[in-house]
Amino acid sequence: MEAVLLTELSDIEIIDAYCNTGNQRAATAFVRKYQKFVFATVLRYLNNFDDAEDVTQEVFIKALNNLDKFRKESNIKTWLYRISVNQSINFKRKKSIFSVFKRQSIDSVREMSNNSPNPLQMLEGRELELKFLSSLARLPEKQRETFALKYFEGLTYDEISSVLGTSVGGLKANYFQAVKKLSEFLNKDN
Amino acid sequence: MNTDHNLPDYNKMQKLLPDYVLGEINAEDKIFFENNLPLFPDLVKEVNDGLSLFARIEAMDIDGILKQQTKNISVRVIDGLDKQRAKSKFNFVSRVLFPSVGIVAVVIVFFMFNVGGNNLFNTKKHDSTKVNINQNSDNTSITNNANNVEEKVFDEKTIEKHGNELEKIYNDSPELFNGSTISPSTVFDEIENLNDEQFEEIIKELKNEKINS
Numbered sequence: 026m027e028a029v030l031l032t033e034l035s036d037i038e039i040i041d042a043y044c045n046t047g048n049q050r051a052a053t054a055f056v057r058k059y060q061k062f063v064f065a066t067v068l069r070y071l072n073n074f075d076d077a078e079d080v081t082q083e084v085f086i087k088a089l090n091n092l093d094k095f096r097k098e099s100n101i102k103t104w105l106y107r108i109s110v111n112q113s114i115n116f117k118r119k120k121s122i123f124s125v126f127k128r129q130s131i132d133s134v135r136e137m138s139n140n141s142p143n144p145l146q147m148l149e150g151r152e153l154e155l156k157f158l159s160s161l162a163r164l165p166e167k168q169r170e171t172f173a174l175k176y177f178e179g180l181t182y183d184e185i186s187s188v189l190g191t192s193v194g195g196l197k198a199n200y201f202q203a204v205k206k207l208s209e210f211l212n213k214d215n
Numbered sequence: 216m217n218t219d220h221n222l223p224d225y226n227k228m229q230k231l232l233p234d235y236v237l238g239e240i241n242a243e244d245k246i247f248f249e250n251n252l253p254l255f256p257d258l259v260k261e262v263n264d265g266l267s268l269f270a271r272i273e274a275m276d277i278d279g280i281l282k283q284q285t286k287n288i289s290v291r292v293i294d295g296l297d298k299q300r301a302k303s304k305f306n307f308v309s310r311v312l313f314p315s316v317g318i319v320a321v322v323i324v325f326f327m328f329n330v331g332g333n334n335l336f337n338t339k340k341h342d343s344t345k346v347n348i349n350q351n352s353d354n355t356s357i358t359n360n361a362n363n364v365e366e367k368v369f370d371e372k373t374i375e376k377h378g379n380e381l382e383k384i385y386n387d388s389p390e391l392f393n394g395s396t397i398s399p400s401t402v403f404d405e406i407e408n409l410n411d412e413q414f415e416e417i418i419k420e421l422k423n424e425k426i427n428s
Contacts, residue, residue, distance in 0.1 A: 049293055052289075052292065052293060052296065053289045053293060056288060056289040056292050056293075057289050060285040060288045060289065061278070061281040061282065061285055064281055064284060064285045064288065065281055068284075074284055077284070078284065078285075078288070078291075081285065081288055082288060082291045082292055082295055083295075085288070085292040085295075086292060086295045086296055086299060089292070089296060090296075090299075151276065151279070151280055153271075153274075153275050154275045154276060154277055154279075154280050157271075157272065157275055157277070158277075158280075175237075176269075176272070177277070197233060197234075197237075197239075198233070200233070200237060201232075201233035201236065201237065201265075204233075204236060204237070204265045204268055204269075205261070205264070205265070207268055208264035208265060208267070208268045209264075211268065211271065212264070
């Protein structure tokens with residue numbers, strides 16, 4: 026109940042509540058407020074629902090542990106975005122190192138997934154959405170991220186520029202290119 | 216319908232196209248763009264593709280997928296934080312506390328065996344396992360643990376001083392030691408068990424021998 030009320034507080038109020046008291050409810054409110062943003066970001070980098078869940082958890086643990094270092098004048102979304110991208114890249118790196126060992130256990134993973142509902146089965150009836158997400162994943166990173174941050178997250182070009190390191194003019198071009206390519210991909214697949 | 220791409224308006228239209236599709240065009244440019252758009256079929260197609268993409272995305276329930284996938288995240292994060300805290304306590308004990316206690320113990324043991332100039336690694340002159348050394352102001356008191364009786368014997372400086380004296384006599388007159396049970400080596404072996412008077416006796420004896428001879 027209190028957590029629900031806490032989500033209605035401003036970012037700074039939630040951060041202060043967590044930093045001053047270590048309050049679990051404040052942590053929950055913080056996570057609930059940004060979980061979709063972080064999960065979507067991580068998912069775009071990893072293209073795997075299970076991995077994205079694990080990494081999202083890691084992102085929030087890291088963010089909460091460092092919340093006192095967050096400069097309140099900056100945007101919490103761009104701060105979380107940077108952590109999400111770094112954690113995703115680290116995860117990919119680790120995964121590629123251990124992929125040699127994992128290949129040996131593919132059969133056992135298949136058996137497990139036959140017995141338990143996998144995330145894609147849970148998303149049955151959402152073919153359009155999944156097709157769109159896979160089209161988005163086919164875009165070059167800068168175009169994909171510009172599109173997602175602008176269209177889904179509503180960040181300004183200046184904010185996107187600060188995290189992607191591209192000029193505002195370049196971002197506009199990226200955005201439009203992304204729109205064109207996504208239209209092509211979706212039309213082709215139909 | 217004008218499809219001549221060399222017209223100056225086409226370039227302007229191309230520049231305005233992204234802003235129009237992305238909804239970032241100002242009112243004046245919007246009127247200009249919409250009035251001229253029917254003249255350029257290729258641009259019409261691009262505009263329609265772009266606008267239809269946004270309409271399709273609007274119809275999708277991307278938010279529903281994200282909601283479904285993140286419903287347990289907050290619980291997992293809180294669990295993760297709790298586990299991390301428990302782990303960091305264990306890490307403090309295993310990485311800081313145990314090694315610190317170990318180092319302190321080693322230092323204590325090291326000093327216990329090294330007080331008063333006695334050294335574990337230098338057992339030639341002194342058998343430090345035999346005696347506990349209490350350093351007094353005059354540096355000459357050694358307590359013998361085995362008998363639990365205090366007896367005065369020499370400290371390192373005194374032994375060195377008398378040893379040098381004995382060695383000098385031996386070097387000056389080696390013949391004095393011929394057939395004698397006393398030699399620098401035997402005296403060194405016994406020197407820890409001698410007291411001042413006994414040692415002075417030996418020196419006197421040797422000096423007398425030297426004078427007599």
